[in-house]
Amino acid sequence: MSQQLAPPGPDRTAAAPAKRKRRVTRALLRNPMAVGSVVTLAAMTLLCLLAPVITSHDPMYSSVEHVNAPTGTEGWWLGGDAQGRDMWSRLLASIGVSLTAALIGTGVSIVIGVVFGLIAGYVGRAIDSIASWVFNLVLALPTLLILIVLLPVTRGSYQLTMLLLGVMLSPGVYRLVRNMVIGVRRELYIDAAKVAGLSTWRILTRHVFFVVRGPIVIQAAFIATICINVQAGLAFLGVGANTPSFGSMISQAFTNLYGHPVQLLWPTLGLVALTGSLILFANAYRDALAGTTTAARRRSRRAIADVTRHADEAAPAAEKPTGKALLTVQDLSIAYPRPDGSLNEVVHKVSLTVDSGEVVGLVGESGSGKTQTAFAILGLLPHEAVVTAKEASLDGRPLLAMTPAELRKLRGPGVAYIPQEPMSNLDPSFTVGSQLVEALRRTMPRVQARQRVLELLARVGIPDPERTFDSYPHQISGGMAQRVLIAGAVATHPKVLIADEPTTALDVTVQAEILDLLRELQRELKMAVLLVTHNFGVVADLCDRVVVMRDGRDVETGEVRQIFSRPAHEYTKSLIDSILDEETLRTDAPVSKAKEGAR
Numbered sequence: 001m002s003q004q005l006a007p008p009g010p011d012r013t014a015a016a017p018a019k020r021k022r023r024v025t026r027a028l029l030r031n032p033m034a035v036g037s038v039v040t041l042a043a044m045t046l047l048c049l050l051a052p053v054i055t056s057h058d059p060m061y062s063s064v065e066h067v068n069a070p071t072g073t074e075g076w077w078l079g080g081d082a083q084g085r086d087m088w089s090r091l092l093a094s095i096g097v098s099l100t101a102a103l104i105g106t107g108v109s110i111v112i113g114v115v116f117g118l119i120a121g122y123v124g125r126a127i128d129s130i131a132s133w134v135f136n137l138v139l140a141l142p143t144l145l146i147l148i149v150l151l152p153v154t155r156g157s158y159q160l161t162m163l164l165l166g167v168m169l170s171p172g173v174y175r176l177v178r179n180m181v182i183g184v185r186r187e188l189y190i191d192a193a194k195v196a197g198l199s200t201w202r203i204l205t206r207h208v209f210f211v212v213r214g215p216i217v218i219q220a221a222f223i224a225t226i227c228i229n230v231q232a233g234l235a236f237l238g239v240g241a242n243t244p245s246f247g248s249m250i251s252q253a254f255t256n257l258y259g260h261p262v263q264l265l266w267p268t269l270g271l272v273a274l275t276g277s278l279i280l281f282a283n284a285y286r287d288a289l290a291g292t293t294t295a296a297r298r299r300s301r302r303a304i305a306d307v308t309r310h311a312d313e314a315a316p317a318a319e320k321p322t323g324k325a326l327l328t329v330q331d332l333s334i335a336y337p338r339p340d341g342s343l344n345e346v347v348h349k350v351s352l353t354v355d356s357g358e359v360v361g362l363v364g365e366s367g368s369g370k371t372q373t374a375f376a377i378l379g380l381l382p383h384e385a386v387v388t389a390k391e392a393s394l395d396g397r398p399l400l401a402m403t404p405a406e407l408r409k410l411r412g413p414g415v416a417y418i419p420q421e422p423m424s425n426l427d428p429s430f431t432v433g434s435q436l437v438e439a440l441r442r443t444m445p446r447v448q449a450r451q452r453v454l455e456l457l458a459r460v461g462i463p464d465p466e467r468t469f470d471s472y473p474h475q476i477s478g479g480m481a482q483r484v485l486i487a488g489a490v491a492t493h494p495k496v497l498i499a500d501e502p503t504t505a506l507d508v509t510v511q512a513e514i515l516d517l518l519r520e521l522q523r524e525l526k527m528a529v530l531l532v533t534h535n536f537g538v539v540a541d542l543c544d545r546v547v548v549m550r551d552g553r554d555v556e557t558g559e560v561r562q563i564f565s566r567p568a569h570e571y572t573k574s575l576i577d578s579i580l581d582e583e584t585l586r587t588d589a590p591v592s593k594a595k596e597g598a599r
């Protein structure tokens with residue numbers, strides 16, 4: 001594959017978050033509910049900040065002449081309360097207190113809930129159990145009662161009270177984030193990101209956090225309103241009576257309800273406006289975020305014919321297998337614990353080798369353990385899987401003994417993966433280009449990575465690479481998505497490529513194109529390929545050797561030619577017969593065609 005780079009263009013990937021932000025802003029500006037709530041919130045915040053300038057009295061200043069002064073009294077524009085204090089300055093001070101309460105309580109609960117939710121949901125195991133146990137315990141505690149019982153400790157300070165409230169409310173955030181992360185963690189595009197060698201931190205902050213941030217915004221708004229209302233409620237009951245707040249104003253107004261009902265109006269209006277606009281803004285923001293993933297993408301017209309030409313020019317000749325076993329798996333067994341504690345073995349002592357530059361087919365019916373075997377090599381099995389092997393090594397390095405960090409380093413340049421369902425392996429929230437660039441960023445600067453991705457997209461036969469680069473997964477076809485994933489897999493020149501039924505999800509004509517592409521890339525990059533398939537036709541097309549699996553065991557291994565002409569096992573025979581019956585294999589002799597096509 002060509003290493004020549006066309007002159008760098010503008011860095012679209014770097015601009016992607018900025019563009020997304022602009023789209024969110026535009027969506028918000030088009031939504032009257034969003035505009036109204038933002039204006040209200042901004043106006044209230046501004047008024048509170050300008051309070052020292054636009055009020056004539058301290059909120060605690062009391063004037064006997066202005067006891068129950070009516071609205072419109074000079075200097076007491078909203079009137080005076082029962083103690084002759086300026087309602088206007090008390091109202092502005094109350095906004096400040098409410099906003100501070102919301103900031104403290106929400107900040108504490110979001111930070112605690114998000115951090116622990118992300119970690120527990122993604123890492124699972126003991127961390128999840130311990131964190132869930134602790135948060136469930138906190139959730140079971142009677143929040144208001146605890147706040148009241150701890151009043152001697154907080155001494156009426158609403159800031160300390162909100163800090164405690166934030167801790168008490170964090171289980172809600174934790175559960176939301178944890179549950180969403182568990183859902184996202186199982187998405188194939190997270191596996192794809194792992195195979196691309198992204199660090200756990202990067203996967204958490206980019207792919208996982210992106211999905212949960214919308215609900216977090218909504219949750220944050222609810223928590224902010226809870227904090228404002230709890231603070232107001234406690235103040236209504238007399239906690240922190242010396243602090244001007246909506247609660248203490250409403251409490252005061254209650255004593256004057258029949259004589260001066262208007263005194264109840266201002267704090268009530270302020271409280272409703274503040275909490276209402278918070279909720280409305282959060283809903284509008286959530287809608288705007290959801291809308292950005294479906295927003296139409298700007299189309300690029302820049303031609304990259306030169307990139308395509310460069311990519312095609314330097315294709316090196318195919319290399320014969322060297323005979324050195326690059327990937328060795330010996331007596332690999334995989335088991336999962338049953339509820340009663342016993343183990344259910346799904347792969348039993350499977351052995352296979354893949355030499356440098358060799359294509360080995362791993363064939364078998366659905367459920368025969370092919371994917372489990374491939375995932376064991378990639379280190380992608382769920383943590384509850386019990387994996388044992390006499391040997392499982394890549395290029396002499398023991399795979400099962402590797403730490404997650406070592407595995408991460410190995411993936412990409414060592415072993416890459418092409419999945420079965422291309423669409424599910426692309427994160428719907430990000431453009432195709434940004435996902436491919438991300439995997440290359442470990443080894444090269446962003447501008448160069450972008451250019452390399454464009455080259456690769458051209459190389460895998462995508463007609464308008466720039467447009468595809470800027471597209472979201474739902475905007476491209478399944479065949480295109482598979483080409484994109486192939487481009488991503490070969491981007492780091494892997495020694496071994498594991499392709500798991502790479503054509504199953506595609507229609508027949510596209511299947512043939514993808515197989516041709518795989519064959520070409522294997523020859524160009526001299527990769528060893530482990531091709532997982534249930535289709536002997538695909539084996540005939542591409543493979544040098546084949547390992548046949550049934551019920552988790554390798555029942556037969558051999559050269560493709562030999563297996564086709566003299567299958568030793570009845571099961572192999574029936575697999576070949578079934579394909580011939582279905583006429584899925586072309587009419588010429590499979591082995592000769594395989595060798596013609598591949599060599």
Ligand SMILES: Nc1ncnc2c1ncn2[C@@H]1O[C@H](COP(=O)(O)OP(=O)(O)OP(=O)(O)O)[C@@H](O)[C@H]1O
Nearest residue numbers: 336346364365366367368369370371372373382534
């Ligand atoms: N997490 C798991 N816990 C328990 N059993 C599992 C788990 N994952 C897979 N299995 C079992 O392992 C066996 C082999 O599954 P595997 O996905 O490897 O089959 P396959 O040959 O790749 O089939 P397909 O072509 O349908 O993907 C199946 O019986 C499956 O039910």
